[in-house]
C-alpha cells in the first residue's frame with residue numbers, strides 16, 4: 001500500500017466495494033432512489049463469477065429446506081420483466097431474456113422419482129408451485145428440435161424459470177447506473193478500514209472515504225470484512241463450463257446443465273466442487289460433464305467444443321444468501337449469494353432500503369449473519 005495517496009475529494013455517500021452483478025444490481029437500485037453512489041471494481045481471477053455464469057433465472061430445484069429463500073427466488077424472477085424493461089429504457093441496450101420456463105431432464109426412473117419427491121416437498125413448502133413433472137413425450141413437445149437420448153424418461157418443469165444474457169444485464173446496469181449519476185471507478189481495492197465513524201478504502205487510485213459502505217466483492221468479502229468478522233462463512237464453489245459450437249435456435253426453453261445461449265452456442269455445466277481457489281480447467285472433469293450432456297442430447301457428440309472455462313461461485317456455508325450489517329458496524333452492509341443473477345431483481349428493488357438503515361423484506365429477514373451467531 002506504499003504508493004496510495006490521499007484523494008482530494010474523499011467523501012462518498014455510499015461506496016460499494018465490488019461491481020459484479022450483486023454490486024451493480026444494488027448500486028442501480030440506490031441511484032434510482034436518488035443516493036450518491038460510487039462503485040469500485042477490478043476483476044480478479046478468483047472473483048469473476050459474474051463474468052463466467054450461465055445466466056439462468058432459476059427457481060426450481062432450489063431450497064426446499066429453506067422456504068423463504070425458495071420464495072425469494074420466485075419473487076425475484078417475477079420482478080424481472082418490469083426491471084429489464086426499465087433498464088432497457090434507461091440504458092438504451094436490448095437485454096436478451098426469455099421467460100419461457102425451465103426444464104431439468106431426468107436420466108432414468110430413479111432420477112425421475114427423486115426429482116418428483118423433491119417437487120412434492122417443494123410444493124408443500126411453498127403452498128403453490130407453478131410446474132411439475134412431465135413425461136418424455138411432453139418434454140419432446142416443449143423442445144421438438146432436440147432428439148433426446150434413450151435414457152431420458154421425462155423432466156421437471158417450472159413456469160417461472162427463464163434465462164437472461166448475463167453480461168448484457170451487467171452492461172445495462174452499468175449504463176443505467178452512470179446515466180442516473182452513479183460513479184463507477186475501475187480500481188483494485190487493497191484494504192478497507194474503519195475511520196472516524198466512517199470507512200477508508202485503499203485502492204490503486206488512492207484512498208477513498210465514505211460514510212456508508214457495501215461489501216459486494218464476492219469471495220473477496222472474506223478479506224474486506226475482517227475488521228468485523230475474522231472468518232466469514234462463505235466458500236468458493238467451483239464450476240467448469242464447456243461451450244459447444246453455434247447451432248441454429250433449437251432450444252427455446254432452457255434445460256439445466258445443457259443450455260443454448262442467445263448467441264446459439266451450447267453451454268454445458270453441472271459440476272460443484274469445494275476445492276478452494278483452484279480455477280484450473282481439469283480435462284478429466286470436463287470430459288465427465290461432456291459425457292453427461294451427451295446422454296441427454298446425443299447429437300452433441302457430433303459438435304465441436306470451442307471453449308472451456310471455470311468460475312468460482314460465491315457460496316454461503318448454509319447455501320442461503322447473506323444480506324447483513326456487520327456486528328458493531330451498522331453502516332456496513334454485506335451481500336454474498338450464489339444465485340446473484342436470479343436474485344438481481346430482488347436485490348435492486350429491496351436491498352437499497354436495507355443499506356439505508358431500513359428492514360429487510362419479510363422473506364429475507366432470516367438472511368442476516370445472526371444465523372451464524374453474530375449480533376448485527
Ligand SMILES: Cc1cc2nc3c(=O)[nH]c(=O)nc-3n(C[C@H](O)[C@H](O)[C@H](O)COP(=O)(O)OP(=O)(O)OC[C@H]3O[C@@H](n4cnc5c(N)ncnc54)[C@H](O)[C@@H]3O)c2cc1C
Nearest residue numbers: 018020022042043049050053056189218239311338340342
Ligand atoms: C459456472 C457458474 C455458473 C453460474 N450460473 C448461474 C446461473 O445460471 N444463474 C445464477 O443466478 N447464478 C449463477 N452463478 C452464480 C453467480 O454467477 C454468482 O452468484 C454471482 O456472480 C455472484 O455475484 P457477486 O457480484 O456477488 O460476486 P462476483 O461475481 O464474484 O463479483 C465480485 C466483484 O467484486 C470485484 N472485486 C473483487 N475483489 C476486488 C478487489 N480487490 N478490488 C476491486 N474489485 C474487486 C470483482 O471484480 C467482481 O466484479 C453461476 C456461477 C458460476 C461460477
